[in-house]
Each structure stands twice: as C-alpha cells, then as structure tokens.
Amino acid sequence: SRPPTPDRRGKAPEPLPMLVVGAHVDHLGHGDVAGSLARGDERGQLHRGADDNASGVAALLEVAHWMASEQEAGRLETVRDVVFAAWSGEELGLLGSAAWVEDLHSAQGPRDPDDPHEDLGSSVAAYLNMDMVGRLRGHLTVLGVGSSPVWEREIERGNVPVGLPIVTVGDSYLPTDATSFYLKRVPILSAFTGSHSEYHTPRDLPGLIDYEGLADIAALVARISARLAASPENPEYVAMAQPASGLPRAGLRVYLGTIPDYAGGSSQPGVKLSGVAQGGPAEVAGLRAGDVIVEVGGRSIENIYDYTYALDTLKVGEPVEVVVRRGESRTAVMLTPSSRD
Secondary structure: OOOOOOOOOOOOOOOOOEEEEEEEOOOOOOOOOOOOOOOHHHOOOOOOOHHHHHHHHHHHHHHHHHHHHHHHOOOOOOOOOEEEEEEOOOOOOOHHHHHHHHHHHHHOOOOOOOOOOOOOOOOEEEEEEEOOOOOOEOEEEEEOHHHOOOHHHHHHHHHOOOOOOEEEEOOOOOOOOHHHHHOOOOOEEEEEOOOOOOOOOOOOOHHHOOHHHHHHHHHHHHHHHHHHHHOOOOOOOOOOOOOOOOOOOOOOOEEOOEEEOOOOOOOOOOEEEEEEOOOOHHHHHOOOOOOEEEEEOOEEOOOHHHHHHHHOOOOOOOOEEEEEEEOOEEEEEEEOOEEOO
C-alpha cells in the first residue's frame, strides 16, 4: 500500500518524523514457493506459520491496542504519529516494506544530488520490528542495537516493568523488514526469539507458542514505542559497515536444509546451526544442531552473509565440502545440495 497521509495527532508545533512498528503478515502457503523446509511427507501441506510470523502480527496488534488504550486513558500523550504496518512479501525478499519506504522516500520530494545517502530520516524517526517472537526460550534477542546509541538505554527502561531476559545484538543488516528501513538511514530494532526445527514447515503450529512470553515481548515493544512517540528527540542514526558480500537474497534455488541460529549472538566467526531439516542434505551429510559452519566449498564463512553468498555459488547435485566447528574440533563433510523446486 501507499504510505499514509496521517491525521496528525502529535502535539508538536511542526510534525515530527513518524515512528513505524511492523511485522510481516505473509508466509509460505502450502510450501510451493522457495523457502519451505517441509519433509517429503509434509509437502503440499498448509504452512500455518504460527511463529513465523503470526506471533509478530499478534504482538503488533497488542502494541497498537495498548498504546491506543493508554492514550484514551490520558496516560500517553504523543508528539509524533505512530504507524502500525503488517507487511506482505517479506518471505520473497522484503518486497512490501521495501516498496513502502521507496514510495515514502519519493514522496519527500526531489533528492539532493550531492547527498550520496538515501535518507528517510525526515519522515521516519525509527522502525521497530517483530519477526518470530513466539518461542521465548531462555532469552529474547533484540537485534539492530548498533543502529542508534539510544537503544541500550531505551531497551533497559522499557524492560523495567516487564523483566525479560534480553540479549542485544548490534548487527543492523538483517534478513527481515527492518533492513528496508535501515538502508534508508532509519534507526531500527528487531525482536526475535530464535529459529527452531519447525521453522518454515507445517509443524509451526499455535500449540507451540509461548503465549505469556509473547505478551511480555509485546509489552516491551509497546513501552519502547510509547517513549519514542512521546519524546520530541529523534534517535540518532549510526551507519554500520555493510558486509562485503552484500545482503542475503531471497529465492535461492539450492537447498541444504540448514537452520541458522540468528539469535545466537556469538562473537566467533561462522554460522551456528540451531537445527537441520529432517531428511535434508545437511542431516544426510551428518550436520546437526550446534555445529558452526566455517567453510563451504573452500570459501571461508565469517557470518550469515558469507554463508548466503556461498550457497549462491553451489549447484544442485554437485557435492561440496562443508567444514564445521564442533566443540573444540573441526569436521569436514561432503554435502550434496538438492533443489528447492
């Protein structure tokens, strides 16, 4: 949809940049698109996506409801507009959020030819994202903290009445809608409870959601949102170096059946696996949860971006050597990629 022209309710003399809170509403249908990790006997079944990302959409609605209730009760006076957005096309490559920010950017008027950056900061003060927040196990991971110096403070303040165990990650180039905003120089935060073996399969069901944890996460995001909406100060944007390999791309045809642990927060190089798809090439080759991939086909793997682009060089049916760190040792296996088709 086109960017909104809100009925300005903020109390500032001049409209301040809006706050956007979002979650993606699309999923994989019956798994007949790229991204499904369904086992052979599950193919064609409905991928309900309870965690990815009905959990995020439920939290989004709760944040909107809480903030509206607080405002109606006179306990919250905002100075900027708050837009709640449920994105489509995330699974296909952040299409909905990317189109929205591009439309909004174009609506700002002529671009400064002397400014090399595509700056959306005059329209959006910050973006808060919730993607897979339904499986609180041990801690909540909040990513994008490096995008602004205010985030550590705001997270701590918002969490005082909630009491969630939180791990913060500075990286702001993420495989979720927050990146659409960060690339336009908008500070971002993204809440995430981690990958699991049901990710992108028909087994991601409502009965596996931690509803109390989900409510606490929504409460945290709501309180951070309320503080941002009530403050005339815009969070300062911090530019972080983009990975040399670029950003992960959607729709890769090659399939390994690995499930990266985005919430691991490890400072060690490599990509840690939270699991492998049953019957997939990774499981067949002997990979397992806890392995840290450090090399694919002779290419060193430092992070998820290296890994994504290493996959892009592989060919279906052609064996490739994958090296993992397993405990204190390094193990090499031969893995034969299959096709997502």
